[in-house]
Amino acid sequence: MSELKLRAMAKINLGLDVTGVREDGYHEVKMIMQSIYLYDRIFLKITKKPEIAVSTNLSYLPANENNLAYKAAKLLIDEFEIRSGVKIEIQKYIPVAAGMAGGSTDAAAVLFGMNKLLKLGLSKEELMARGVKLGADVPYCIMRGTALAEGIGEKLTALPAMPPCTILIAKPPVAVSTKFVYDNLILDEQTVHPGIDGLIGDLKKRDLAALAGHMGNLLETVTIKEYPVIDTIKQTMQKNGALGAMMSGSGPTVFGIFSDKDAAEAAEREIRSKQLAKQTYITRPYNL
Structure with missing residues (x-):
């Protein structure tokens, strides 16, 4: 071969x-x-x-x-x-x-x-x-x-596999520097950290709604200030029925977790009609 x-x-x-x-x-x-x-x-x-x-x-x-x-x-x-x-x-x-x-x-x-x-x-x-x-x-x-x-x-x-669901991906037309995000990240006594251990517990219980509701990304504290469109996309997904929506990595891509594919498609249509993102995909988790 x-x-x-x-x-x-x-x-x-x-x-x-x-x-x-x-x-x-x-x-x-x-x-x-x-x-x-x-x-x-x-x-x-x-x-x-x-x-x-x-x-x-x-x-x-x-x-x-x-x-x-x-x-x-x-x-x-x-x-x-x-x-x-x-x-x-x-x-x-x-x-x-x-x-x-x-x-x-x-x-x-x-x-x-x-x-x-x-x-x-x-x-x-x-x-x-x-x-x-x-x-x-x-x-x-x-x-x-x-x-x-x-x-x-x-x-x-x-970790235990993510429960089955529909995932909407939306990438706004902005470029984010990972170096900029980390260089401007503030870590002090006031920093509110995401509950990663709680998310692991949600995965073990296979509780999709709890998992989506507990998601958190500390880098959003930097990236959303620079690019408010990320938060607009998150809100649009949640308004259309996302169990949770969050930025992936240092951004700018946003993903929403849906239990209903029709709701994900409605969110995608609104995001595209408002020109919040040209690159959108409806997909699902890949588990081994």
């Missing part, structure tokens, strides 16, 4: 807390990650020519060593002294720079796929250990499902 087609799943954060800042400048986090059925398509082909060739369907994405998928391939090629090359075609559907781990999940798919094509024999845990060298979200994107992420995001614990 010299070719492989893969799905690189997006993620949302059901809860995101920041507990402190390390000496090296990285923030310590405690968050609940969830894969969803929104994915990029990755096509891998092993070639005789010893080069990494990346192509995408979006002209503004890097197709060189600045692409995380390229870096993932190079990491394995260098480590195992592989003399063949690889063609990586990325069909991008996950919104870019949206807080949904789009680049990280592409890199995870390349690590997984090259391990299989080249018969490197690495376990999932060994792939995850290599993935963290590329980015804090990459190990989770290899793991998938529902998980607690701690440390800088690399310490992962599997």
Whole structure:
């Protein structure tokens, strides 16, 4: 086998807390990650020519060593002294720079796929250990499902699967700098932290309404001040029947949890008609 087609799943954060800042400048986090059925398509082909060739369907994405998928391939090629090359075609559907781990999940798919094509024999845990060298979200994107992420995001614990539901995704047409968000985050005695342990309890009880109602993302305290449209989208989802709505990651994507697909579709129509977001998707959780 010299070719492989893969799905690189997006993620949302059901809860995101920041507990402190390390000496090296990285923030310590405690968050609940969830894969969803929104994915990029990755096509891998092993070639005789010893080069990494990346192509995408979006002209503004890097197709060189600045692409995380390229870096993932190079990491394995260098480590195992592989003399063949690889063609990586990325069909991008996950919104870019949206807080949904789009680049990280592409890199995870390349690590997984090259391990299989080249018969490197690495376990999932060994792939995850290599993935963290590329980015804090990459190990989770290899793991998938529902998980607690701690440390800088690399310490992962599997959690009970998210209950079935409909998820509405809406990305407003703004660009958010993750660095700006973390640089402007205030952590002091007055900071109200999301109840991550409570969310874990809701997952164990499979209580969707409680889970949606208890969601929280500390980064909203920064991002919503800069981009009020995020809060407008949240309110629109909730007005249309969302059990809960929240920003994913550092934003700007907002997701709503619905028990009724018709309600999600009504919310999507209103968001589009008011031009709050052009990129909207109705999907569901991806559980292992």
